[in-house]
Amino acid sequence: MPDDRSSDTRPSPDALLDHAEREGRGRLRIFLGAAPGVGKTYEMLMSGRARLADGVDVVIGVVETHGRKETLALVEGYEVIPRRKVDYKGRILDEMDIDAILARRPALVLVDELAHTNAPGSRHPKRYLDVQEILTHGIDVYTTLNIQHVESLNDVVAQITKVRVRETVPDSIIDQADDVEIIDLTPDDLIKRLEEGKVYFPNTAQRAIENYFSPGNLTALRELALRRTAQRVDDQLLIHMQAHAIPGPWAAGERVLVCLDARPGGAARVRYARRLADRLRAPWTALH
Incomplete structure (x- = not known):
């Protein structure tokens, strides 16, 4: 039977439903990197600062500075929502306070490390679920993510790096994001940052370069990040065409x-x- 989908000018019901579900939700922007240290948190804070300059109400929900001076400097001037204290087996852990963010109700909240696993007893086991709840209240979210945390790529990353990443997020998070900005850095530049102590402490940097951050691994991870982002662009174009009944070539x-x-x-x-x-x-x- 011939495929006559290209002649059907009616909007796709699924595409229309997807569009309707997005109405009233906050917008999600993901700063995606190939590896730790490429500058995702830095770019997120810089983008948030630009929104602040435009008069947008921006707060920090959680940002991990890891003691980096350049990151600490960028946090200055932001309103930071205090983290919630969680007592777990005698240890006090800090977690993002969703209720405080919802009560404050900013226009935009910055949330670092989307793949983070929350402390036991938290409302949600994963930070990406916290973000989804915030979005349902109409609050925009900027967040950061490394490509190795994308669920469908878990096996590929393990084959490349010989490291199995335990903290993952569903691919649907990327698919449903309104914007994905890839933070790209060449392997040579990232290794230079490592050697300068801008990613890890100097005593661990060389070991990292010899293992996870080897030039071959970084090149492969960078390729994964670029491919996944390009794939998302194609998917978004298809959704737009379906929602607006734009005829065009369809899958076979x-x-x-x-x-x-x-x-x-x-x-x-x-x-x-x-x-x-x-x-x-x-x-x-x-x-x-």
Whole structure:
């Protein structure tokens, strides 16, 4: 049967529903990097400062300065929402205070390290869930994320770096973001920052360069970040075309099916199916 989708000028119901669901929500902007130290937090703070200069009500929900002088200097002048104290097994942990942010109700809140795992007993187990709650109240969020924390890329990153990242966020977070800004830095420039002690303390920098931050690893991670961002641009264009009934070339109808049983390795197969479906721009189904 011929595919006549290109001749259908009616707006896609799914695209219209997606547009309607975004109405009234805050806007999410993700500063995406290939690796720690590329400058995501710095760029987020600089962008927030520009909004402050425009008269926008901006506050900091949580920013991890890691003792970096340049980051500490950028925090000055912002209103910082005090963090909530959580007592966990005799240790006092600091977590972002969602209730205080909602009560303050700024126009924009800056939230560092989107993939962070909250302390046990928190309202949400993950920070990205905190962000989603804030967005539902109509508050805009700027946040930071490294490519190794994207769920569908977890296996690829582990193969590249030999390090399995435990803190991940669903791909849907990137897909649903209003803006994704890639913070790009060449491997040579990032290694230079490491050697200058601008990412980790000097006594650990050399070990990092020899392992996770090797030139080969950084090149591969950078490629992943660029590809994932380009893929999102394509997806956003398709959604726009569907929502406005703009005719154009459509996918040829590929489908991806991943079959699961009781054997180990199911999660890896699901993540691979997601990556394959993304490349083909095809729907995918898991069958158990």
